[in-house]
């Protein structure tokens with residue numbers, strides 16, 4: 573595979589800026605060399621890119637998506653610099669075919685999935701399917717989901733999910749107290765704890781879906797490693813902080829979807845949709861879906877409560893792992909673009925420095941999901957990179973000024989000045 577050298581460039585390594593005038597050499601799909609000063613003469617490479625005025629950063633990782641269509645979504649994500657997506661509920665057959673596809677297609681974002689979550693009869697997310705799909709198709713799909721009835725079934729569920737290709741285990745703590753609609757059954761605390769124990773026994777990370785503060789705390793009491801959403805139903809409490817601290821759990825905020833649920837942040841959505849990169853990568857339909865809002869929250873819900881919770885947890889040293897809950901056709905989201913909006917909300921609303929937001933988008937995620945081959949600029953890691961004009965550690969909006977994207981050393985977009 574070709575070698576590529578990017579020189580005279582600022583390097584953000586996933587934690588901090590390590591050079592204002594460095595160079596990075598990509599070879600055989602990996603980062604083969606990083607120099608903190610660009611030497612003269614330049615190291616030899618087949619492709620040489622002058623990165624003056626630009627920044628190289630690790631490829632972005634969206635830690636919460638649902639790639640229901642697959643190929644077009646992974647292509648769009650990569651165009652926006654998202655080199656890896658972590659899917660948080662999908663059909664095992666679809667997961668297997670997407671995993672096979674991304675192995676050889678470096679023009680698509682890499683893909684990981686939880687496959688099915690630890691679902692129960694009548695529980696979340698069945699109402700989502702019944703509300704959005706043809707009833708017959710929805711019923712057919714739901715029929716194939718796990719229906720855990722007792723803690724003794726947890727081990728078998730985890731094993732079968734691993735066999736089907738699950739990279740981590742997702743739990744559902746959802747009684748529908750926040751979203752409009754009738755209450756639905758929730759797994760018992762004993763069942764949730766048994767699923768977490770079984771997953772940990774097999775070395776897998778566990779995450780829970782929860783949309784209220786009360787259910788978030790219940791999931792944390794079951795021992796989950798992370799939450800797949802931030803709640804928006806009330807201001808964060810000290811009890812919440814204590815529950816996160818007890819397990820050293822992380823949070824995937826999915827603020828873009830919280831804002832869609834409550835119908836807020838319209839101006840931010842419009843600004844992102846108007847960016848020239850969105851013009852290039854999203855069709856009219858995609859842009860209009862991105863600017864729509866779900867408006868499904870109960871009247872007391874405020875995205876401001878989510879901002880307060882993210883801010884409080886970060887101040888208390890908890891890991892914030894950037895993720896959006898983007899799904900095709902989900903109002904308020906678009907693959908790739910939503911991730912940039914999510915980061916801008918961390919900086920604009922939750923008191924993050926741009927560098928902290930970028931760490932949440934790269935190295936923190938890699939560490940929490942055991943993706944040890946990516947998420948940082950380091951020799952020997954995958955050459956999943958982003959080249960942007962300007963300094964995103966100074967202005968987070970620069971993450972959208974993309975002039976180069978590489979996955980596994982292969983350029984999707986390449987250039988600089």
Ligand SMILES: [Zn+2]
Pocket residue numbers: 636637638660897
């Ligand atoms: Zn989700």
